[in-house]
Amino acid sequence: MGEKRSKVVVLGTGGTIAGWAPDPSKGREYQAGELSASDLVQGLETDQDHIVTEEVARIDSKNMDWPVWLRLVARLQHWLEQDDVQGVVVTHGTDTLEETAILLHTLFRDTKTVVITGAMRAANVAEPDGPRNLRHALSLAGSPGSAGVVCVFAGEVHAAAGLTKIDCQALHAFTSQDPVPVVWAVDNLGALRKRFSQPSTAVVNVSAEALAQVKTWPWVELVHHHAGQDGRLVQTMVNSTTAPDGWVVAGTGNGTMSQGLEDALATAQARGAHVWRTTRCARGQVQALSGDRFQTVIGLNPFQARVVLTLALVAPQIKPTVLGKPEI
Ligand code: SIN
Numbered sequence: 001m002g003e004k005r006s007k008v009v010v011l012g013t014g015g016t017i018a019g020w021a022p023d024p025s026k027g028r029e030y031q032a033g034e035l036s037a038s039d040l041v042q043g044l045e046t047d048q049d050h051i052v053t054e055e056v057a058r059i060d061s062k063n064m065d066w067p068v069w070l071r072l073v074a075r076l077q078h079w080l081e082q083d084d085v086q087g088v089v090v091t092h093g094t095d096t097l098e099e100t101a102i103l104l105h106t107l108f109r110d111t112k113t114v115v116i117t118g119a120m121r122a123a124n125v126a127e128p129d130g131p132r133n134l135r136h137a138l139s140l141a142g143s144p145g146s147a148g149v150v151c152v153f154a155g156e157v158h159a160a161a162g163l164t165k166i167d168c169q170a171l172h173a174f175t176s177q178d179p180v181p182v183v184w185a186v187d188n189l190g191a192l193r194k195r196f197s198q199p200s201t202a203v204v205n206v207s208a209e210a211l212a213q214v215k216t217w218p219w220v221e222l223v224h225h226h227a228g229q230d231g232r233l234v235q236t237m238v239n240s241t242t243a244p245d246g247w248v249v250a251g252t253g254n255g256t257m258s259q260g261l262e263d264a265l266a267t268a269q270a271r272g273a274h275v276w277r278t279t280r281c282a283r284g285q286v287q288a289l290s291g292d293r294f295q296t297v298i299g300l301n302p303f304q305a306r307v308v309l310t311l312a313l314v315a316p317q318i319k320p321t322v323l324g325k326p327e328i
Helices: 037-041 066-080 097-108 130-141 182-187 189-195 208-212 232-239 259-270 302-314
Strands: 007-014 050-059 085-091 113-117 149-153 156-159 220-224 246-251 274-279
Touching: 007 037, 007 066, 007 130, 037 050, 037 130, 050 066, 066 085, 066 097, 066 208, 085 130, 097 113, 097 149, 097 302, 113 130, 130 149, 130 182, 156 182, 182 189, 208 302, 220 232, 220 302, 232 259, 246 259, 246 302, 259 274, 274 302
Parallel strands: 007 050, 007 085, 085 113, 113 149, 220 246, 246 274
Antiparallel strands: 149 156
């Protein structure tokens, strides 16, 4: 068995982990996505003997879009189906990493381990964090058993659902509901499996094949509630000739919003759009209340909910299913 699943695959998409600074002393002035996946593993000290690398894209993840996502999904599916592959690592820019993570979680949550990682410092500046993150990611992806889709970053393992970039400078850039220290985890995977479980979250069932057939992507917008938010923006869009197919509202606190915003979104809903309610708070779950006019979504931040609602609109079911905590 150990012999059989001997490979770990690294799929590169770009980001700061593959970034290069023309002048390494000016660490902030770099170009993301300059290095290939094979450049990243070259010379890396790792416990994996058989690493295969492949280039999906070399982009700054602020430019992530459906064409790149579909290429990534197709290549990931291909590699996960190979008998000799233990797991896959995806290298990615940190800016939209949580959105890609939830896309992959929606499609591949029940297959082999998929680890997504990145870095906050370009590859050629002082003390880059990419090599350590990648080493940990390879180690987890190459271990027996499946952890589902996870992010390994700055010495921690995070579930895809709820993963959020919370710092635009620090190496410790991500948080989630229940991060597990990775140094401990890779040393003791049995204990990791006992302690780490994917959280309960809103999921929809959609296949990679179904996505590949999509000709026009549903338009799903995100609207934040805030002081003075009166719903005018939503109302204007709802009244225009091309209105969004879906809305995710990042409400205040327990997903609350002004009467004006609620009425505007209710109008959108009455005209056929789907509305999901989340919170702009970094932690905690939105609780459904009697009299709710919109679907409550748990376990996803608003940006992730936008991705999942887009998927739900191309899937047979629109209402998300809430999963329990599976054993891994
Ligand atoms: C990106 O998201 O591609 C650039 C920023 C980063 O990777 O930290």
